[in-house]
Amino acid sequence: MWWTFAFLNVFCLHGLAFDILVYAPRMMQSHVYFTARIANVLATRGHKVTVIDNIFRYDVDNELSSDIDQILNVEPSPQVTQLLSTGSLPTILWNSKASPEEQRAIMEGLGHVHRLQCAHLIQNTTLIPKLQEMKFDFAIHEVFDSCGTGILEVIGVQKTVIVSSTGPMDVVPISLGISDTLSTPSLLSDYGSFLSFYEKRRNLKFLSAMLNFHEMQDAMISPLFKTHHGLKRSSVEIMRQANLLFYNIHEGSDGMRMRGRRSYDIGGIAFKGHKNLSSEYQKLLSDRRPKVLVSFGTAATSSHMPENLKKSLLNAMKQMTNVLFIWKYESEDDFTKGEESITNVIFKKFMPQTDLLASGKINLFITHCGQNSLLEAFHSGIRVLAVPLFGDQHRNAKLAKENGLVEVLPKADIEVSSKVINAVRNGLLPNEKIEKNLIRVSSLLQNAKENAENLLISTIETTYSTDFPPNFSKFPKNYHPNTLIRVIDSAIAIVFVLVGFLIVKTFRKKLV
The missing domain is CATH 3.40.50.2000 (Glycogen Phosphorylase B;)
Structure with missing residues (x-):
């Protein structure tokens, strides 16, 4: 009877097969392979997967499988190639310290590279028109690169999946309202599972540094998308229409993150099959x-x-x-x-x-x-x-x-x-x-x-089997870390003023 079950599985899959677009910036190896692995799993399952291979570096291989239906390559911007060829970025990373200020500077440098490549992509006269002619049931994008959200918006894809090759990028839980800004350690921080009262303000500065990375991308990218393709919404507004979140973490080694509805851990999906050593x-x-x-x-x-x-x-x-x-x-x-x-x-x-x-x-x-x-x-x-x-x-x-x-x-x-x-x-x-x-x-x-692959497949196929899957648009937004920093600093200033006033008042009474 095994052939009967096999036939039914193929038949059911055929009925559920989706046209999927995956935006995969080729910059950092870990980011690239995680996103590529998701694309490969879905393509092997029988879905029609198209990948935008936005190439920053040729020395990073995405290892896309032959099951991928179509790969649309975006060549590196000459400016990006020149910038990365100097070797200044890895030197900066080696010399950096685990402080909010230095991590902010690093992220601004990385953001500059991403902005240049996105500007290069936006001005590509063939890619986006070609994508606009194609029909996709939903799209998947790596959140580290804000360019993906703009592309999906201008080609009219309203159903999206956010993936993060690390833990949750701070911009995601804050913008989508699925974590506590004041109590959740930033991805950029040197904190673990707990923040003391005195560490909360410093952690907010780490959060601000990560959000600044995305806000700087958005500040340059959005006007270009608007000029060339009529984009009207910010990347955060677009992000809130996402239906699912997938993180490259596993509860066995990282179980301390707050979890929200429609967010899933698929750490391990990027494990490679072992080969014989030379x-x-x-x-x-x-x-x-x-x-x-x-x-x-x-x-x-x-x-x-x-x-x-x-x-x-x-x-x-x-x-x-x-x-x-x-x-x-x-x-x-x-x-x-x-x-x-x-x-x-x-x-x-x-x-x-x-x-x-x-x-x-x-x-x-x-x-x-x-x-x-x-x-x-x-x-x-x-x-x-x-x-x-x-x-x-x-x-x-x-x-x-x-x-x-x-x-x-x-x-x-x-x-x-x-x-x-x-x-x-x-x-x-x-x-x-x-x-x-x-x-x-x-x-x-x-x-x-295996568990991560099964979770990815079952969650995606269940979610998009309905015409109107729920998204994060109704979730309340969390306060921006800069707002909380100002509130904390104002409260501290008020306390100091009151204490100073009481000291002066007490001193004057003694003089009288």
């Missing part, structure tokens, strides 16, 4: 020494690390001759060429991170604490030494440490080789608490990919 890596992993994998992601690359940090980190590695380090270092430069005789440090421009972590032969993973890297490490039960650099990485590290899953090496400590050595040695020593927690989370993540 003979070169198999030989490396056969080494009897403990093995440490070192990778800082694709945004703040190792090759752009400040020279003093690189030298200190390498010096620490060289002193631990009984440990084998496999370091993802993206360039063949004077730094690596001068160290070819080292026997315990292997430099790799590219390495199969997922497959190495899944091999069971890696003893410690030194990482920037990006969301995908963390989930991959937890899935494989690998000990993690977190070195957060920017964006959501500080919060990821803080929350993972609170949950007893990682140890943290502050970036500034890399400058002192002895601190690196102590951190690595501690990471290689048995730790019953961390290992027990890793076993628990790893077991939860074993079926995360």
Whole structure:
């Protein structure tokens, strides 16, 4: 009877097949692959998926499957190509600090890149007219790039799905009214699951920095959309018509976020299938020494690390001759060429991170604490030494440490080789608490990919099986963090004035 059920499944799917548009900006690897994976899952399911591949960087692969019906490529803006080729962005990320002011500056820099690419896309004379001729049942867009909301509006797509390759971008829960602005740690902050009374104001400044990132994009993009395509609404107003939200988080490692209706966690959906390692890596992993994998992601690359940090980190590695380090270092430069005789440090421009972590032969993973890297490490039960650099990485590290899953090496400590050595040695020593927690989370993540795919498919097919799915337009908006900062500062000022008045009044009475 199996063929009967298979036939019914195909028949039912045919009746539910949707025309779906996916907006996928190709900038950060983790953002790109998460969105691409969603597109691939829906296409494999039998839906007709069209992807807008908005290319910022050719060195980032989106890995779209052959099941995708159509891929509409948008070439990089010459200005964006020139800006990214200077290497200034990763250098800025490496030199940044976990303060609201510096995170705001970083996000403004990233926002500038996104604005330039969006302006380039808007002035494309063929893409948007072509999309306007096509019919889509609904569209999916990555919230990090505000350009997607404008595109969907001008081509007339009213039903939308917001996806976030990290935890919830602050602009989403605040604009859609699904979190408490005053009590929810910002994605950019260095806070974990709890805010003390005194931390709330500083956290509001982090929230303001993230909202400023989107507001700056909107300030430049909206007039261009209005001029070229008659756009009338802001990105926040457009965003509130969304029907669903999907986040790249898993409750096993990040269960502290407030959840709202129609918002779902699909962390694990971006897990890649494991491939056999090459003979070169198999030989490396056969080494009897403990093995440490070192990778800082694709945004703040190792090759752009400040020279003093690189030298200190390498010096620490060289002193631990009984440990084998496999370091993802993206360039063949004077730094690596001068160290070819080292026997315990292997430099790799590219390495199969997922497959190495899944091999069971890696003893410690030194990482920037990006969301995908963390989930991959937890899935494989690998000990993690977190070195957060920017964006959501500080919060990821803080929350993972609170949950007893990682140890943290502050970036500034890399400058002192002895601190690196102590951190690595501690990471290689048995730790019953961390290992027990890793076993628990790893077991939860074993079926995360399949569960996330099923949740994505069932939620989308159920939601869009009706002509008028509910959206967030009726949800109350939360207060803007800048408004709350002004209220808090005004209240503090009033208290000081009253206290001062009472002191002066009391002093005068004593004089009389």
